[in-house]
Amino acid sequence: MNRATPLSAPEPAAQAPSFTTLRRLLGYRLRRATTLIQSDLAETLKPFELRMITFTALVLIRDNPGLSQSQLAAAMDVERPNLVVIVDELETRGLIARDRLPTDRRTYALTVTEAGEGLCAEAVGAVEGHEARLLDGLSEADRRTVEAALALIHRNAKG
Amino acid sequence: MNRATPLSAPEPAAQAPSFTTLRRLLGYRLRRATTLIQSDLAETLKPFELRMITFTALVLIRDNPGLSQSQLAAAMDVERPNLVVIVDELETRGLIARDRLPTDRRTYALTVTEAGEGLCAEAVGAVEGHEARLLDGLSEADRRTVEAALALIHRNAKG
DNA sequence: TATTGTTATACTCTATAACTATA
DNA sequence: TATAGTTATAGAGTATAACAATA
Numbered sequence: 001m002n003r004a005t006p007l008s009a010p011e012p013a014a015q016a017p018s019f020t021t022l023r024r025l026l027g028y029r030l031r032r033a034t035t036l037i038q039s040d041l042a043e044t045l046k047p048f049e050l051r052m053i054t055f056t057a058l059v060l061i062r063d064n065p066g067l068s069q070s071q072l073a074a075a076m077d078v079e080r081p082n083l084v085v086i087v088d089e090l091e092t093r094g095l096i097a098r099d100r101l102p103t104d105r106r107t108y109a110l111t112v113t114e115a116g117e118g119l120c121a122e123a124v125g126a127v128e129g130h131e132a133r134l135l136d137g138l139s140e141a142d143r144r145t146v147e148a149a150l151a152l153i154h155r156n157a158k159g
Numbered sequence: 160m161n162r163a164t165p166l167s168a169p170e171p172a173a174q175a176p177s178f179t180t181l182r183r184l185l186g187y188r189l190r191r192a193t194t195l196i197q198s199d200l201a202e203t204l205k206p207f208e209l210r211m212i213t214f215t216a217l218v219l220i221r222d223n224p225g226l227s228q229s230q231l232a233a234a235m236d237v238e239r240p241n242l243v244v245i246v247d248e249l250e251t252r253g254l255i256a257r258d259r260l261p262t263d264r265r266t267y268a269l270t271v272t273e274a275g276e277g278l279c280a281e282a283v284g285a286v287e288g289h290e291a292r293l294l295d296g297l298s299e300a301d302r303r304t305v306e307a308a309l310a311l312i313h314r315n316a317k318g
Numbered sequence: 319t320a321t322t323g324t325t326a327t328a329c330t331c332t333a334t335a336a337c338t339a340t341a
Numbered sequence: 342t343a344t345a346g347t348t349a350t351a352g353a354g355t356a357t358a359a360c361a362a363t364a
Contacts, residue, residue, distance in 0.1 A: 017223040017234045021283060022215065026305070027196045027290055033309040034193040036316045037186045053331090056181065064176040070345060075176045079333060084347060106340045106345045124180060131185055134315045138308055145304045146185070149297055150192040156293045157195045212354090229322060238356060243324060265322040265363045 037134060044130040048123045049093075053078070055123055057086050058112065061096055062120045066109045068101075095119055196293060203289040207282045208252075212237070214282055216245050217271065220255055221279045225268045227260075254278055 022028045038052060045055055053076070060075055061067055067075075073083040087110070090096045095116030098108040112120060135143065181187045197211060204214055212235070219234055220226055226234075232242040246269070249255045254275030257267040271279060294302065 017219060017226060017230060019219070019222070019234075021218050021222055025286060025290060026294065026302070027193075027200060027286075028215075029306065029309045030189070030193050030196060033312045034186075034189050036312060037189060040316055041186060056187075059180045060176060060178070063178070063180055067176060068345075071176060075178075080346070081334085081348075082332060104341070104345085108346080127184060127186075134312050135185065135308075136315055137311055142304050142308055143185070145301050146308045147188065149294075149301055149305045150188045152296055153192045153195060153293050156295055157199055227322075239323070240325080240357085241355060263322085263364070267323080 040130055040134060041127065044126050045123060048119055048126070050119075050123055054086055054089060055127070057083075058090060058095060058116060058120050059124065061090075061110045062112045062117060065111045068107045069110065070107070072110065090116070199289055199293060200286065203285050204282060207278055207285070209278075209282055213245055213248060214286070216242075217249060217254060217275060217279050218283065220249075220269045221271045221276060224270045227266045227268065229266070231269065249275070 041052060045051065048055075050058065056076055057072060060072060064071075064075075069083055069087060070080060072087075073080045076083070078086075087096070087098070091098055094113055097111050097113055099111070101107050101109050138146075200211060204210065207214075209217065215235055216231060219231060223230075223234075228242055228246060229239060231246075232239045235242070237245075246255070246257070250257055253272055256270050256272055258270070260266050260268050297305075
C-alpha cells in the first residue's frame, strides 16, 4: 500500500471507508456495542466453561429453583428442543439436577447443585467485573439514562 | 394450572420466573433491546427484500463507490468467503455492479447501479422511520447520552 | 511470494415436525 | 385430547483451508 501517494488518484477507495450513513443509525451503534460486549463476555465466561446461553440458564435456575424446562425455555426465549442440549450440558457437568415432579411425572423440577451454586456465584461475580470494566467512566445518572432508553425501546416495540 | 390455589404449595415455580440477577446486568438488557430492534428492522427491510447484512453492504457501497470486496469485508467485519454470496445477491438483483480494476485485474470495484441507488435511498428512509418509531419519546440530550455510553464501551473494550 | 476473489466445508444457532410418556 | 420433554432435521450465520488468477 503506497500511502505516500499524495494525489487524488483514480484508484478507488484507498483510504478508510466512510460510515456516514450507518453511523447516524443508533441501531447500528447498538448492535456493534452489543457484539463487543458479547465477545468480551465470552472471554470472561471461558474459564468457567460457560457460554452466554448456559450462563443465563444456570442463573435463572438458581434464581428460580424448581423451574420446569418449558418455563425456562419461555423465560429465555429459546425453543424447547434447543433448551434440551443446554440443560443436558449443565446436568452432565453436575451443576444442576433434574427431578421428576411427584404431582406431574412429565415435568422436571430444575435446581442447582451445590457445585452449581458455587460456580454460578463465581461466574456472576466475574460478569459483574466485566461490566464494571466496560462501563468504567459511566456515571450513575448516565447509566440510568441508558437503562431508561432501553426500556423505552421495549415499550415502543410492543405497541 | 390451578391458579386459585392460595397456599405456598410444594409445586414449584407456578408464577412468573424472577430475573433479579440478569436484570442487574446492563449487557443483558442491551442484548434484549438489540434483538428487539433487529427483529423490527428485519420487518422494515422485508418490503425491499433486503436483510440487515445486504442493507449494510448496499449502504457502504453507495457511500464508498469503487470499494473492493476485501475492503467491504473488512469494513463489515465479515469473512471474505461469506461476503461473496452477499455481493452475488446484490449483483443478481441489479443493485450493484462489479467492475474489474484496470490497474489490478484481481480486484473488483463495487458501485451501486441507478436501481441500487434508488432502492438504497428508499430503504434508508424506511430504516430512519423505524428508528424514529422505536426511539419516540427519547430526548436529544438522552440520545446523546446513549451514544456517548456506547462510544465509551468501545474505548474500554480496546484497552 | 503475496493478494483478490472463490469454492468447499464445518461448526454453531435457531426453528419445525413428529415421537414418547404422562396427564 | 393436550402437555413436557425428546429426537431428528433443516436452515441460517459464521469460520477455515485451499485453489485459480493476478500481482
